[in-house]
Amino acid sequence: MRCDECRDLLGADADGELMPEESNAIREHLASCSQCTAEHDAMRELSRRLKDGLDRPRAPDVLKARIRSSLARPTLPGASAPAPRAWRTSVLAAGVMIAALSATASYAVARRGTFEPSVGEQVLSSHIRSLMPGHLTDVASNDLHNVKPWFNGRVDLSPNVPRLDSLGYPLVGGRLDYVSGRSVAAVVYTRRQHVINVFSWPIDRGDASAASMSTEHGYHLAHWRAGGAEYWVASDVSEPDLRRFVELFERAGGTTDPK
């Protein structure tokens, strides 16, 4: 094999796209050619740097919610896609989303023969609704001393608000939400661009269960009971990130103080 032939194929070889005999020919040539070996090493180094160093942006929650809400819209024959910026009419988008969620809820009712969507479905609906512009927080603060007292008198427990900023999960605030027929505390964290909602409400102190994870419509849910509170966490961060969040939250959380 000549040097120029070898160099043309080095990339494809590293990508695993060559036939075995071609790869072998390159191997043989490299064994006897220091210049091509240097080229080969540079190629590997480039690939390593690109893999480590190139940004891998993940689609933000808000974009995913917008796309899901536009897919849920009934597609009329001949209906054209909305103009790219039409989503900014966020009131409409929120309305569509809520209609879609009600449709999901009715479907759940029909399927189960009950009038209540499951708690997990309600948590997920609340999570998606919170991603609509202006719905995420009632109190926006990264200071737990602002967020925790805000819930006083609004819900019947003082929710856990552990400080997880230094661990990669900054606090962004809290809001009042409504799940299972009651007002609940929703504490909001983020992971990179992704929103993590932690819902909690009081239960019997003795009632405890370890965290369990599930996935619905591309969102991950975690659920556990501890220290006199029921917790639900919803997000579309990766599953390992959410698991870690739950571990950190449980470890840092201590117990809640039902009133």
Add this chain to the structure above:
Amino acid sequence: MAQRDVEAFERLMLPHLDDAYGLACHLLGNEHDAQDVVQDAVLRALRYFDGYGEGDPRAWLLAIVRNCCHSWHRQHRADRLSVSYSDAADSPNLHRTPEADTHAIQSSERAAIGRAVAELPAEFREVIVLREIQEMSYKEISTVVGVPIGTVMSRLARARKRLTVSLGLSVREAS
């Protein structure tokens, strides 16, 4: 479109939204336009879902995203695809891990890599992103970009040659 088709579409295509968005960010140079274009592309994909067939759903969706990025550029700018992503790579708080931020050296290396890739012509940049980030095979890349596998291979080789030069890895100057 029947509810059943929308559900099939969601099941097949929505898992690839991160990849779609990543490609759009690199092709358009900023996250804001990428969000608009990805949303538009997904809705188009839904309308053309009948034509999807049995192939690789990710490559099919990314081909539409890529075409939407290119038409976006034709509509908004006459020149080649933007290079402003390098600016985005320099700004704080954009999808960077906190660990990386604590290491100035790493972070300047990341910026250098972002800039080098952003400065590639679009036809080279897209094959690099599809190969190095999305880890697609040449066959999948050829589906997304709409060129023969041989062209994918030669574009990748030329793109890499440029990058080894701009990142100072080259043994010799690129011809």
